Amino acid sequence: MTVHETLEDMIAAVADGDRAAFRRLYEATARRLLPVSIGILGRRDVAEEALQDAYLNVWRNAAGFDPGKGRALTWMIAIVRNRALTLRQRIAREGNPAPEDSLDRLADGAPGPLDEALRSGAARALAGCMAGLDEAQRRAILMAFYRGLSHAELARALDVPLGTVKSWIRRGLARLKDCLDHETAE
Amino acid sequence: MKRRNDDIWQMVAAEYVLGTLAGPARRRFERLREADAYYCTMADAWERRFGALVESLPPEEPSPDLWDRLSAAIDTGS
Numbered sequence: 001m002t003v004h005e006t007l008e009d010m011i012a013a014v015a016d017g018d019r020a021a022f023r024r025l026y027e028a029t030a031r032r033l034l035p036v037s038i039g040i041l042g043r044r045d046v047a048e049e050a051l052q053d054a055y056l057n058v059w060r061n062a063a064g065f066d067p068g069k070g071r072a073l074t075w076m077i078a079i080v081r082n083r084a085l086t087l088r089q090r091i092a093r094e095g096n097p098a099p100e101d102s103l104d105r106l107a108d109g110a111p112g113p114l115d116e117a118l119r120s121g122a123a124r125a126l127a128g129c130m131a132g133l134d135e136a137q138r139r140a141i142l143m144a145f146y147r148g149l150s151h152a153e154l155a156r157a158l159d160v161p162l163g164t165v166k167s168w169i170r171r172g173l174a175r176l177k178d179c180l181d182h183e184t185a186e
Numbered sequence: 187m188k189r190r191n192d193d194i195w196q197m198v199a200a201e202y203v204l205g206t207l208a209g210p211a212r213r214r215f216e217r218l219r220e221a222d223a224y225y226c227t228m229a230d231a232w233e234r235r236f237g238a239l240v241e242s243l244p245p246e247e248p249s250p251d252l253w254d255r256l257s258a259a260i261d262t263g264s
Contacts, residue, residue: 019260023253026253026256030248030252030253031245031246031247031248032240032243032245034245034246034247034248035240035243035244035245035246036240036243038246039243040205048248048249048252051248051252052252052255052256052259055256056256056259056260059260069230070230070233070234071234071237073237073240074233074234074237075233077233077237077240078203078233078237081205085205089208120238120241122234122235122237122238123238123239123241123242125238126235126236126238126239127238127242141204142239144204144205144206145204145205145236145239146239146243148205149205149206150205150206150208151206151208154206169201169204169206170197170201173197173200173201173204174193174196174197176235177196177200177235180235
C-alpha cells in the first residue's frame with residue numbers, strides 16, 4: 001500500500017482482483033455512500049441491500065472505471081444512485097409505496113457554518129449556483145436528487161400540477177448549468 | 187463538438203442523472219450513453235456537478251456485518 005493511496009489507486013487494484021484493496025475502498029467510502037442510498041430508499045435495511053449491490057457492481061466493473069473521465073467517488077455515487085433508484089422503482093411497482101418522506105431533514109446543498117472550509121471547490125460552486133435558483137426550483141431538484149422522487153411523486157409531495165414540477169426542474173437545471181459553466185470559465 | 191438540439195440533450199442528460207428521466211426514456215438514454223461519447227460526456231459532466239451535493243450529507247455508518255455479507259456475495263459469485 002502506498003502512503004497516499006487514492007480511491008483511484010484502489011479501484012485500479014480492485015480491477016486486478018485485489019480483495020484487500022476492495023476492503024480499503026469499502027472502508028474509505030461506505031459511510032459517505034450509505035446516506036445517498038438511505039435518502040432514496042428511506043429504510044436502512046433496504047438501503048444497505050442496494051449499497052451491497054452497488055459494491056458488487058464496483059467489484060465486477062472496476063476495470064471499466066476510466067480515471068481520465070472523472071473522480072472515483074463520482075463514479076461510485078452514480079452506481080449507488082442507479083441501484084437505489086432501480087430498487088425504489090421495483091418496490092413501487094410491486095405496490096409497496098415508498099415510505100413517506102421526512103423532508104424536514106433534507107440537506108439543501110447550502111453551505112453549513114462548520115463544513116464550509118472543508119468543502120471541495122466543486123461543492124462550493126454548486127452550492128453557490130443552487131442558492132441562485134428560485135426556491136421552488138431548488139426544492140424540486142434537491143428532492144429529486146436526495147429522495148429519488150419521480151415527476152409524479154414530486155407533484156404529489158409539493159401539491160402542484162405535474163407540468164409545474166416539470167418546468168421547475170427543467171428551468172432550474174438550465175439555470176444551474178449556465179451558472180456552473182460561468183463559474184468554471186472564470 | 188456541439189450537435190443540433192444540444193440544449194435539449196443537455197436537459198435529457200441532466201434529468202437522467204437527477205433520476206427524473208424514467209421508464210423507456212431512461213433506458214433509451216442509457217443505451218445512447220453507452221454507444222456514443224457525445225451523450226456519455228454530457229452525463230459524466232452532470233454526475234460531476236451533482237456529485238458535489240453528496241458532500242453535504244452527514245456520513246452514516248453501515249451495519250458492521252455489511253462487509254461480511256458483501257464478501258460472501260463475492261465468494262458465491264451471486
